[in-house]
Amino acid sequence: xxxxDVAIVxxxxxxxxxxxxxGIRELCFEAYREAMQDAGISSKEIKALIVCCAPxxxxxRSPSGLINEYLGLNPSPxxxxxxxxxxxxxxxAIAYSFIKSGLYDVVCVLGFQKxxxxxSQDVQERMGRGADVMWxxxxxxSMPSYxxxxxxxxxxxxxxxxxxxxxxxxxxxxxGQLNEKAVYRKKVTFEQIMSSGVVSSPLKVMDCCANAxxxxxxxxxxxxxxxxxxxxxxxxxxxxxxNAPMNLxxxxxxxGLECARIAAEKxxxxxxxxxxxxxxxxxxDCFTIAEILAYEALGFAKQGEGVNLIRDKETxxxxxxxxxxxxxxxxxxxxxxxxxxxxxxxxxxxxRGEAGAIQVPNAEIGLVHNIGGVGxxxxxLILGR
Amino acid sequence: MGFExxxxxxxxAITKVGEYVDKLESGEIYTTHCPKCxxxxxxxxxxxxxxxxxxxxxxxxxxxGKLVTFTNVNYAPTGFEGDLPYLLxxxxxxxxxxFGRLSSSMQGTDIxxxxxxxxxxxxxxxxxxxxxxxxxx
Numbered sequence: 001x002x003x004x005d006v007a008i009v010x011x012x013x014x015x016x017x018x019x020x021x022x023g024i025r026e027l028c029f030e031a032y033r034e035a036m037q038d039a040g041i042s043s044k045e046i047k048a049l050i051v052c053c054a055p056x057x058x059x060x061r062s063p064s065g066l067i068n069e070y071l072g073l074n075p076s077p078x079x080x081x082x083x084x085x086x087x088x089x090x091x092x093a094i095a096y097s098f099i100k101s102g103l104y105d106v107v108c109v110l111g112f113q114k115x116x117x118x119x120s121q122d123v124q125e126r127m128g129r130g131a132d133v134m135w136x137x138x139x140x141x142s143m144p145s146y147x148x149x150x151x152x153x154x155x156x157x158x159x160x161x162x163x164x165x166x167x168x169x170x171x172x173x174x175x176g177q178l179n180e181k182a183v184y185r186k187k188v189t190f191e192q193i194m195s196s197g198v199v200s201s202p203l204k205v206m207d208c209c210a211n212a213x214x215x216x217x218x219x220x221x222x223x224x225x226x227x228x229x230x231x232x233x234x235x236x237x238x239x240x241x242x243n244a245p246m247n248l249x250x251x252x253x254x255x256g257l258e259c260a261r262i263a264a265e266k267x268x269x270x271x272x273x274x275x276x277x278x279x280x281x282x283x284x285d286c287f288t289i290a291e292i293l294a295y296e297a298l299g300f301a302k303q304g305e306g307v308n309l310i311r312d313k314e315t316x317x318x319x320x321x322x323x324x325x326x327x328x329x330x331x332x333x334x335x336x337x338x339x340x341x342x343x344x345x346x347x348x349x350x351x352r353g354e355a356g357a358i359q360v361p362n363a364e365i366g367l368v369h370n371i372g373g374v375g376x377x378x379x380x381l382i383l384g385r
Numbered sequence: 386m387g388f389e390x391x392x393x394x395x396x397x398a399i400t401k402v403g404e405y406v407d408k409l410e411s412g413e414i415y416t417t418h419c420p421k422c423x424x425x426x427x428x429x430x431x432x433x434x435x436x437x438x439x440x441x442x443x444x445x446x447x448x449x450g451k452l453v454t455f456t457n458v459n460y461a462p463t464g465f466e467g468d469l470p471y472l473l474x475x476x477x478x479x480x481x482x483x484f485g486r487l488s489s490s491m492q493g494t495d496i497x498x499x500x501x502x503x504x505x506x507x508x509x510x511x512x513x514x515x516x517x518x519x520x521x522x
Binding site: 122127129132136140141142144145156197198200201203247 | 453462
């Protein structure tokens with residue numbers, strides 16, 4: 001049984017869209033409104049707000065001050081957290097420790113990104129600068145090219161193939177069509193994926209997730225508060241975090257993401273469970289190869305054998321370990337600061353039995369794997385009911 | 386000053402390892418080494434996190450290394466579009482690894498993980514300079 005110290009009592013997410021018709025404060029309010037209505041509490045209960053985003057996409061400096069004001073949360077404290085694409089699970093880890101320490105008993109974690117204010121190329125340029133700007137960015141790096149190098153190494157070391165990556169996107173599309181909040185809801189076929197243009201070999205257009213605007217909101221509470229508020233609290237069982245070098249050259253191998261493997265090891269140890277105990281998982285599939293690497297880092301498959309899970313459809317809803325049955329980043333889109341919170345929301349709905357068409361029957365333990373940059377920041381969470 | 390000359394487009398001007406560029410300009414590729422910890426670092430750095438020394442030594446990069454992975458880039462971030470397509474790679478030198486481009490002359494050739502490559506100095510048309518890698522004979 002998990003320690004029942006810290007619970008999730010409310011979850012919310014905006015629709016993830018191509019161009020949000022409003023400002024960042026309004027975008028944040030969308031997820032906040034849904035989470036507060038879900039929790040059924042008033043703003044007086046929130047003792048601190050942690051805003052999670054990668055701020056180089058915004059004109060607004062220090063957005064947490066503005067957002068705290070717009071949500072009506074002053075005079076309670078707020079600050080911003082950034083760990084690239086894993087910002088909101090990093091914020092979640094801090095919220096957990098605030099509650100566990102007794103400093104605050106109810107904490108709101110709000111992740112957002114409005115990426116549409118700059119061009120897709122400028123987004124890639126900023127993402128490229130999420131690598132070492134002194135030694136790697138000067139060569140013209142970008143997120144697709146980094147993950148492409150992991151894919152190339154996986155192909156060479158383990159014999160995986162472009163067709164395996166396409167199967168990941170086929171699965172994503174199967175569930176993305178069902179997700180009303182996803183940016184990409186069209187059905188895509190294996191042939192369409194295989195014939196899409198190459199972005200950075202071996203990754204093709206359809207191996208990559210799309211940028212999006214979006215927000216997510218998670219409300220955490222102490223055990224006492226959770227019992228007071230919530231009919232169906234979801235408990236935090238494990239929080240694992242780890243970092244790997246920003247420079248690819250400084251990493252010992254290219255066989256997988258060490259930050260994810262170590263974060264998973266820590267989260268499993270804290271929760272007292274193993275990969276075989278996970279009923280449903282959300283993993284950071286910013287690229288198709290990233291989902292294969294996640295299977296291996298999380299112990300769902302041995303190193304080099306992740307492709308077997310997708311070939312055998314083991315990660316489909318009916319499979320041994322359903323993964324990203326909300327469509328994942330590949331279909332939902334990836335508004336950097338909001339992504340981790342969206343993953344948490346999906347798992348919470350699963351554990352409450354409120355996931356609708358994508359419900360995994362009787363899910364008791366769920367896992368979130370959220371990665372910042374190309375395997376720089378690794379966060380793994382284990383949640384239980 | 387001086388480091389703004391490194392790479393196709395630099396984002397950094399001042400660093401304690403600016404000598405890297407001077408060495409490139411004289412046709413040599415070095416990285417740094419901590420004699421006390423017997424550890425070679427790439428990227429080069431003057432500070433050792435192992436023994437806290439602030440004055441590491443320059444050490445010559447070996448003549449050949451092995452290709453760990455690579456990608457052929459067809460979609461560039463802002464400022465690099467003119468070079469498309471270009472190859473990015475990680476190369477292992479038995480003890481440390483380097484990141485950089487594979488020579489544009491390798492475009493269209495049969496590139497394989499594990500193949501032998503050698504580091505070379507490349508002068509770009511806009512006066513910039515960098516290390517790249519090319520297939521060893």
